[in-house]
Amino acid sequence: MTISVFIDGGHGTTGLEIRDRLAAREEIALIELGDAERKDEGARRDALHAADFAVLCLPDDAARAAVALAEGANVRIIDASTAHRTTPGWVYGFPELEAGRREEIAGAARVSNHGCYAATFLALVRPLVRAGLLPADYPVTVNATSGYSGGGKAMIAEFESGDAPTAFRNYALALQHKHIPEMHEHSGLDAAPLFSPSVANTYRGMIVEVPLHLSAIAADAPALRGALAEAYAGSRVVTVLGEAETAALDFVTLERCADTDRLEIMVFANPATGQARLCAALDNLGKGAAGNAVQSLNIMAGFEEITGLRL
Numbered sequence: 176m177t178i179s180v181f182i183d184g185g186h187g188t189t190g191l192e193i194r195d196r197l198a199a200r201e202e203i204a205l206i207e208l209g210d211a212e213r214k215d216e217g218a219r220r221d222a223l224h225a226a227d228f229a230v231l232c233l234p235d236d237a238a239r240a241a242v243a244l245a246e247g248a249n250v251r252i253i254d255a256s257t258a259h260r261t262t263p264g265w266v267y268g269f270p271e272l273e274a275g276r277r278e279e280i281a282g283a284a285r286v287s288n289h290g291c292y293a294a295t296f297l298a299l300v301r302p303l304v305r306a307g308l309l310p311a312d313y314p315v316t317v318n319a320t321s322g323y324s325g326g327g328k329a330m331i332a333e334f335e336s337g338d339a340p341t342a343f344r345n346y347a348l349a350l351q352h353k354h355i356p357e358m359h360e361h362s363g364l365d366a367a368p369l370f371s372p373s374v375a376n377t378y379r380g381m382i383v384e385v386p387l388h389l390s391a392i393a394a395d396a397p398a399l400r401g402a403l404a405e406a407y408a409g410s411r412v413v414t415v416l417g418e419a420e421t422a423a424l425d426f427v428t429l430e431r432c433a434d435t436d437r438l439e440i441m442v443f444a445n446p447a448t449g450q451a452r453l454c455a456a457l458d459n460l461g462k463g464a465a466g467n468a469v470q471s472l473n474i475m476a477g478f479e480e481i482t483g484l485r486l
């Protein structure tokens with residue numbers, strides 16, 4: 176079977192990454208627009224109406240407009256933007272997050288790709304809330320660092336301007352960020368987490384950490400690790416490091432999963448202090464964006480789920 180795929184925003188950071196993963200695949204025919212046409216509404220409408228699948232790699236407002244342009248077409252859409260991540264009628268496209276989610280993605284006409292920070296956070300927290308190990312009323316804090324490609328073309332240009340502004344900076348200091356609604360809604364937590372993101376002067380990669388006081392949750396590290404391992408058993412994309420593997424680590428680098436589509440989870444803990452750090456690493460452009468979009472496309476089209484992924 177051959178499917179046709181249009182990447183709207185295909186010249187942007189995420190769009191090019193998805194193109195990289197799809198271009199060589201015989202079962203996929205890409206519908207591509209040249210520089211003169213790629214922002215032309217008529218050309219984009221035609222492409223959206225001609226394609227079996229469209230992947231939107233656009234700013235939020237442009238993604239909403241693309242969905243309107245696709246009205247009346249049979250095209251099935253994966254939106255990589257933030258626009259539809261908590262929108263009724265859209266499936267939250269994180270296949271590993273819930274039992275049955277793959278099947279929902281497989282049958283969906285509208286799938287929203289998860290946010291990069293949100294996916295990494297949810298991968299850590301959602302199985303623990305579901306298992307009752309992390310009480311829904313626990314006041315969760317999320318510390319996260321991204322490579323600068325997370326900010327798209329504009330931030331890449333800023334960091335690569337030849338006069339790199341900084342090695343590392345925090346942001347979202349007004350305690351608002353576009354990923355918080357999906358982090359809250361899909362975690363099962365009562366309250367929104369306190370999200371503390373930062374960006375480092377390296378192109379790609381991400382680490383997300385959730386610190387926990389074990390005395391407040393009545394679960395120890397083996398129980399947390401066990402629940403996470405059970406949640407992702409059999410997945411080649413989301414993996415949980417065992418106790419010995421974790422103990423051998425002195426640090427986790429931002430680049431740990433860079434240039435891959437993997438998401439790796441580690442549970443660090445000290446029984447003497449009763450403290451733990453849930454930690455996960457991925458590539459913001461890999462499982463955080465393009466890798467996950469391709470995984471969802473594979474599921475929707477009935478292809479082997481990990482075809483084209485960098486594992």
Ligand SMILES: NC(=O)C1=CN([C@@H]2O[C@H](COP(=O)(O)OP(=O)(O)OC[C@H]3O[C@@H](n4cnc5c(N)ncnc54)[C@H](OP(=O)(O)O)[C@@H]3O)[C@@H](O)[C@H]2O)C=CC1
Binds near residue numbers: 231235257290324327
């Ligand atoms: N970068 C990342 O790590 C991640 C990004 N995302 C999401 O993916 C989406 C794309 O992000 P990213 O690739 O980083 O952004 P970029 O800025 O790198 O790319 C966006 C692309 O969209 C094009 N574009 C803008 N408006 C229109 C329009 N009206 N019609 C057609 N094309 C248009 C831009 O054109 P031009 O080239 O002329 O500027 C650009 O090529 C965003 O919603 C982002 O939130 C999701 C997860 C991670």
Ligand SMILES: CC(=O)N[C@@H](CCC(=O)OP(=O)(O)O)C(=O)O
Binds near residue numbers: 256
């Ligand atoms: C470093 C940086 O600026 N990152 C972006 C988030 C990455 C991204 O594009 O988020 P989506 O997954 O929602 O698209 C930010 O904090 O706004």
